[in-house]
Amino acid sequence: MAPLLKLSGVTKSFPGILANDNVDLNVMPGEIHALLGENGAGKSTLVKIIYGLLKPDSGLLEWQGTPLKLLGPSEARALGIGMVFQHFSLFDALTVCENIAIASDSNLSLKTLHSKIMEVSEDYGLPLDPDRYVHSLSVGEKQRIEIIRCLLQSPKLLILDEPTSVLTPQEAKNLFVTLETLAASGCAILYISHKLEEVKRLCMKATILRNGAVVATCDPRLETARTMAERMIGSKLNNIQRRKSPESGRPRVRINKLSLKSSDPFGIDLKSISLNVSRGEVVGIAGVAGNGQNELMAALSGEVIQSYPNDTIVFDDICVAGMRVSERRAMGSCFVPEERYGHAAIKEMSLKDNALLTSSKNINLVKKGLLQFDAINDLTEKIIFDFDVRTTGSKMESGSLSGGNLQKFILGREILQEPGILIISQPTWGVDAGAALVLRKSLLELAARGCAVLIISQDLDEIFEICDRIAVLYQGNLSALMDTETASMDQVGLLMGGGNGE
Amino acid sequence: MDLLPVILTIITASTPLLLAATGELITEKSGVLNLGVEGMMLIGAIAAFATAVSTGSALLAILAGAFSGALVASIFAVLTLIFLANQVATGLALTIFGVGLSALIGSNFVGVALEPLPKLNVDGLSTIPILGKILFNHDVLVYLSFGMIFLVGWFLSKTRAGLILRAVGESHDSAHALGYSIITVRYLAVIFGGFMSGLGGSYLSLVYTPLWAENMTAGRGWIALALVVFGTWRAGRVAFGAYLFGTITILQLHVQGWGINIASQFMTMLPYIATIVVLVLISRDKGRIRMNAPQCIGKPFHPSK
Amino acid sequence: MSLIPQFIPKFVLETRVEVSNKWVILSPIIAIILTLFSGIIIFSLMGKDPLLALYTFFIQPVTTLFGVTELLVKATPLVLIGVGLAIGFKANVWNIGAEGQFTMGAIFGGGAALLCNNIESYLVLPFVLLLGILGGAFWGAIPAFFKTRFNANEILTSLMLSYIAVLFLSYLVHGPWRDPGGFNFPESQLFSDYAMLPVLVENSRLNLGSVFAILVVLLGWILIARSIIGFQLRVVGLAPAAAHYAGFKHSGLVWLSFTISGGLAGLAGIAEVSGPIGQLLPSVSPGYGFTAIIVAFLGRLHPVGVLFASLVMALSYIGGENAQIEIGLPAAVTGLFQGVLLFFLLACDVLVRYRIKSSSFISGKRS
Numbered sequence A: 001m002a003p004l005l006k007l008s009g010v011t012k013s014f015p016g017i018l019a020n021d022n023v024d025l026n027v028m029p030g031e032i033h034a035l036l037g038e039n040g041a042g043k044s045t046l047v048k049i050i051y052g053l054l055k056p057d058s059g060l061l062e063w064q065g066t067p068l069k070l071l072g073p074s075e076a077r078a079l080g081i082g083m084v085f086q087h088f089s090l091f092d093a094l095t096v097c098e099n100i101a102i103a104s105d106s107n108l109s110l111k112t113l114h115s116k117i118m119e120v121s122e123d124y125g126l127p128l129d130p131d132r133y134v135h136s137l138s139v140g141e142k143q144r145i146e147i148i149r150c151l152l153q154s155p156k157l158l159i160l161d162e163p164t165s166v167l168t169p170q171e172a173k174n175l176f177v178t179l180e181t182l183a184a185s186g187c188a189i190l191y192i193s194h195k196l197e198e199v200k201r202l203c204m205k206a207t208i209l210r211n212g213a214v215v216a217t218c219d220p221r222l223e224t225a226r227t228m229a230e231r232m233i234g235s236k237l238n239n240i241q242r243r244k245s246p247e248s249g250r251p252r253v254r255i256n257k258l259s260l261k262s263s264d265p266f267g268i269d270l271k272s273i274s275l276n277v278s279r280g281e282v283v284g285i286a287g288v289a290g291n292g293q294n295e296l297m298a299a300l301s302g303e304v305i306q307s308y309p310n311d312t313i314v315f316d317d318i319c320v321a322g323m324r325v326s327e328r329r330a331m332g333s334c335f336v337p338e339e340r341y342g343h344a345a346i347k348e349m350s351l352k353d354n355a356l357l358t359s360s361k362n363i364n365l366v367k368k369g370l371l372q373f374d375a376i377n378d379l380t381e382k383i384i385f386d387f388d389v390r391t392t393g394s395k396m397e398s399g400s401l402s403g404g405n406l407q408k409f410i411l412g413r414e415i416l417q418e419p420g421i422l423i424i425s426q427p428t429w430g431v432d433a434g435a436a437l438v439l440r441k442s443l444l445e446l447a448a449r450g451c452a453v454l455i456i457s458q459d460l461d462e463i464f465e466i467c468d469r470i471a472v473l474y475q476g477n478l479s480a481l482m483d484t485e486t487a488s489m490d491q492v493g494l495l496m497g498g499g500n501g502e
Numbered sequence B: 001m002d003l004l005p006v007i008l009t010i011i012t013a014s015t016p017l018l019l020a021a022t023g024e025l026i027t028e029k030s031g032v033l034n035l036g037v038e039g040m041m042l043i044g045a046i047a048a049f050a051t052a053v054s055t056g057s058a059l060l061a062i063l064a065g066a067f068s069g070a071l072v073a074s075i076f077a078v079l080t081l082i083f084l085a086n087q088v089a090t091g092l093a094l095t096i097f098g099v100g101l102s103a104l105i106g107s108n109f110v111g112v113a114l115e116p117l118p119k120l121n122v123d124g125l126s127t128i129p130i131l132g133k134i135l136f137n138h139d140v141l142v143y144l145s146f147g148m149i150f151l152v153g154w155f156l157s158k159t160r161a162g163l164i165l166r167a168v169g170e171s172h173d174s175a176h177a178l179g180y181s182i183i184t185v186r187y188l189a190v191i192f193g194g195f196m197s198g199l200g201g202s203y204l205s206l207v208y209t210p211l212w213a214e215n216m217t218a219g220r221g222w223i224a225l226a227l228v229v230f231g232t233w234r235a236g237r238v239a240f241g242a243y244l245f246g247t248i249t250i251l252q253l254h255v256q257g258w259g260i261n262i263a264s265q266f267m268t269m270l271p272y273i274a275t276i277v278v279l280v281l282i283s284r285d286k287g288r289i290r291m292n293a294p295q296c297i298g299k300p301f302h303p304s305k
Numbered sequence C: 001m002s003l004i005p006q007f008i009p010k011f012v013l014e015t016r017v018e019v020s021n022k023w024v025i026l027s028p029i030i031a032i033i034l035t036l037f038s039g040i041i042i043f044s045l046m047g048k049d050p051l052l053a054l055y056t057f058f059i060q061p062v063t064t065l066f067g068v069t070e071l072l073v074k075a076t077p078l079v080l081i082g083v084g085l086a087i088g089f090k091a092n093v094w095n096i097g098a099e100g101q102f103t104m105g106a107i108f109g110g111g112a113a114l115l116c117n118n119i120e121s122y123l124v125l126p127f128v129l130l131l132g133i134l135g136g137a138f139w140g141a142i143p144a145f146f147k148t149r150f151n152a153n154e155i156l157t158s159l160m161l162s163y164i165a166v167l168f169l170s171y172l173v174h175g176p177w178r179d180p181g182g183f184n185f186p187e188s189q190l191f192s193d194y195a196m197l198p199v200l201v202e203n204s205r206l207n208l209g210s211v212f213a214i215l216v217v218l219l220g221w222i223l224i225a226r227s228i229i230g231f232q233l234r235v236v237g238l239a240p241a242a243a244h245y246a247g248f249k250h251s252g253l254v255w256l257s258f259t260i261s262g263g264l265a266g267l268a269g270i271a272e273v274s275g276p277i278g279q280l281l282p283s284v285s286p287g288y289g290f291t292a293i294i295v296a297f298l299g300r301l302h303p304v305g306v307l308f309a310s311l312v313m314a315l316s317y318i319g320g321e322n323a324q325i326e327i328g329l330p331a332a333v334t335g336l337f338q339g340v341l342l343f344f345l346l347a348c349d350v351l352v353r354y355r356i357k358s359s360s361f362i363s364g365k366r367s
Helices: A043-050 A071-080 A097-101 A110-123 A139-151 A169-184 A196-202 A226-231 A292-303 A326-331 A351-357 A373-386 A403-415 A432-448 A460-468 A491-498 B004-027 B038-053 B060-082 B087-108 B131-135 B140-160 B159-169 B170-179 B182-208 B220-230 B235-258 B262-284 B286-292 C021-045 C051-064 C065-090 C099-115 C124-150 C156-175 C208-224 C226-240 C238-245 C250-277 C287-300 C302-326 C332-348
Strands: A004-014 A017-027 A032-036 A057-063 A082-084 A158-162 A187-191 A205-210 A213-218 A251-260 A269-280 A280-284 A313-315 A331-335 A421-425 A452-456 A468-476 C011-015 C354-358
Touching: A004 A043, A004 A452, A017 A043, A017 A213, A032 A071, A032 A169, A032 A196, A032 A432, A043 A158, A043 A187, A071 A082, A082 A139, A097 A139, A097 B038, A097 B159, A110 A139, A110 B262, A110 C051, A139 A169, A158 A169, A158 B182, A158 C354, A169 A187, A169 A196, A187 B060, A196 A226, A205 A226, A226 A269, A226 C238, A251 A292, A251 A421, A251 A452, A251 C021, A269 A280, A269 A292, A269 A452, A269 B004, A280 A432, A280 A460, A292 A421, A292 A452, A326 A331, A326 C287, A331 C156, A351 C226, A351 C238, A373 A403, A373 B170, A403 A432, A421 A432, A432 A460, A432 C021, A452 A460, A468 B182, A468 C238, A491 B140, A491 C250, A491 C332, B004 B038, B004 B131, B004 B159, B004 B220, B004 B235, B004 B286, B038 B060, B038 B087, B038 B220, B060 B087, B060 B140, B060 B182, B060 C156, B087 C099, B087 C332, B131 C250, B140 B159, B140 B235, B159 B170, B159 B182, B159 B262, B182 B220, B220 C156, B235 B262, B235 C021, B262 B286, B262 C124, B262 C156, C011 C065, C021 C051, C021 C302, C021 C332, C051 C065, C051 C287, C051 C302, C065 C099, C065 C208, C065 C226, C065 C250, C065 C302, C099 C124, C099 C250, C099 C287, C124 C156, C124 C250, C156 C250, C208 C226, C208 C250, C226 C238, C238 C250, C250 C287, C287 C302, C302 C332
Parallel strands: A032 A187, A032 A205, A082 A158, A158 A187, A280 A452, A280 A468, A331 A421, A421 A452
Antiparallel strands: A004 A017, A004 A057, A205 A213, A251 A269, A251 A313, C011 C354
């Protein structure tokens, strides 16, 4: 049988990086084909070329045996190539139906579209109400919109970029059923992931990328997760040594029945959240994005202050619920929010300014209200050196750093303040494996020095890797804490989807 | 007191506000904040007036007003969309430029009087007592202002192009990812805004006070901007707001006639005070603004980001 | 998508790794040169000899000592207001009602001067100045209050307050504050010498106000470039969420920006009526409050830059007056030049943050 899509010798470079190096790839009709690789291995670049968003520097694309030169995504769609991005292209203030209409190249009336959506969502097990506004949907439901957008074009090839990173394990299982139905009807699926277990479970073939080049093609059902991982990373796995959980010490963070109404009409209210984090302990809060993580972070960091402070939030035996950010920081607590650009760092400002951002109460950096430029520069250089931030210098704008490098800088900035309490959201989201390892290790070292570390993360692997105890946030409710030793992925997954974890 | 002339003057006072606010509504829905409405109205006013004086044609005058508004709006569009200039600063520049240029051209027209636009009577209807006068005895721009706000309301809620416009204003990154040209959509929206502001200005110099005076808009462009916020970006409410302000403007003229003795300056202040009051009342409900305001308003779009 | 044609520019803007300091300085200079070129076109279109017009506009006014002092007199209010606006604009706090705060400064300070017209004491002047500053700061505080308390757009409220302030002044000089011995002209009494700013150069109008302007530049520079407050203002302007995260109080910075810029505009207002004018008139400003917006941008939101930009814009004022007298150009040319200059400046500023690369299509970015 002839391949549906055939890539030979595809090369694409960006200033300073060779993103794809002479890549060959064959996708057969009806095949679920995994594209495996670490962050930065070149998977996204490759599928953007296939979808017509990027042009290859050299190499040949063939579609059903004829050479393919795409001018843009609409041409790709016309051929029957659909793509579900990791970042959704959705509009909060529009309905599901409108969101689908705007992505469709056909000029159907909203009414016809409405019934077509119902039809497709039934056929493929993707429940979705066309009249709901997008802002009221969960992340999983938002992803369904993206998938239905593609299915309405009756694709021959569907590309999914890390689709399960925003889903609960149970939602992921449902997605697999949908994809298998789709493949059985003859549609090929190119499935990008770095999660090996799900690739083993779902895919018939895998192409593994490392540093832009294909390092192996294999049948994942015949491999072990370990063998694939080693090819993906290129060396023996260097796991973090699980440490012994500390003896339960004095609780440094106590959250007692914290309830908070979100100020954002599209936000999530927090409902009676209780949690303790002790000296030297690392506690993880798992959960799918959009279940109150941002609201919880804002309440803990002091970006949202409670108008009737009581003992809902207690740091080191002092009630902080009514304190402002600067007061909480002055007590030795540090925070790292999820969004790097524009929240944890200012992309238009230099690294020096970004170093000063959370240290402006430091009397060495600011004397009598005046900035001490030499001291600020020294601090910046120290962060860059200690945390191995790859830059061209401290005057560089933070916006021109890669996500992983910027995260190292931000985390370095906070860790060098030697906090007694560190609360951090999505510490390694979008960060390559090497940098993620560095970041996780520094968090564990910080805890070993007596800091209470609270991690809010969507990445279950990460949470199981470094946390001593785990709780799950769902729709603004926090589950009871579980010891990582005894908790199971399944149990946590159920809680993430709103089940009771039994 | 006879209410009929009062109602008719209210319509006259409201029309320029409605025209300009209709244009700005579309501009803002696409995610662009053009603070240059005042400048575009002035340019439209002088262009229409100069054309009317030199050609004697009302139609040419209206077209000149509208297209000159669109022309200066295109300066704004190029600066903000292609050169990525700050929208607030560029809007202010457009106003300063409009005040200067209109005053310069207008220096030749000070003191020239003009016949106001003819009334278009709808045969058979305009003779209905009272209602006929109120509804069917106006100049073409009044009908146009009604037509346009209905058209814009329909366009935004019912058409695919309107859906695209709203989407671009809601999230330019998503719209770009779907393959829409943000610059093209916004460019057209800004030009439309300029066109309507130009019409609003034309109405002032052709009908409202058929004379040229420097700065004759007297802040109406800014009030039109406030009306879009007041209307929470909905066509119907914007129209209501325009008529509310028209009424305030006219009432202050009549208050003295009713024997209430207040210095004229305080009466003239009324629309400005009302604007502040209205902004405060509407804006305090942050949730409502969040639900209705285009999320990308004022943010520059650069495709590599 | 078929409905909207793709707009493909022949060049692309590439974000610079660092802000280009070279272009921060070059951009206003190029903008001024381009404005002069368009001046040649405008003058030619008006049937004037362009070179003669440019000479009368930009050079002749400063060929005499009196001309130079007049330039400084006009630049003074622009510096005072411009520095204040620059502080706010850094933080994306858009006070465009400086004209009103200027007027309120003149009303409060002028009112104090009229009240003290019979008191012969050197304390009168400081009192008058202080009230002027308070008047401006008070008028600036109103939009700050509406913004922080009710989330109301400060651009529109501050501008509406300008109209109100100007009307209020008009009411005062037509009504209660009209000089009874003034033949019914809408003017107040002349201020006593004790309420007037001392003149620095004999036979000129150059007064102590210009010294205040220099001081304000110095203090403004320390605040913006060297102090933690200036840093906080920049952070709020670029990334409000980051400022929030760092614990900078947004509402506090809004209040600070508005009261400082209002107070400085008020100082400019009272310095104008206690200086060159000497009494209250229905109109005390030829649009200084709006011109200062251009000054702030042209001066790169930097106090020293504001100083130079004020001189340029002051020249456009006295040049406009001179050209009106000498070759009969309409006064409105000044406003047109100011608008054109700001347009060119905004266009040139793109090069501060981006470099232009010619390209036939937009290249994507690895993600």
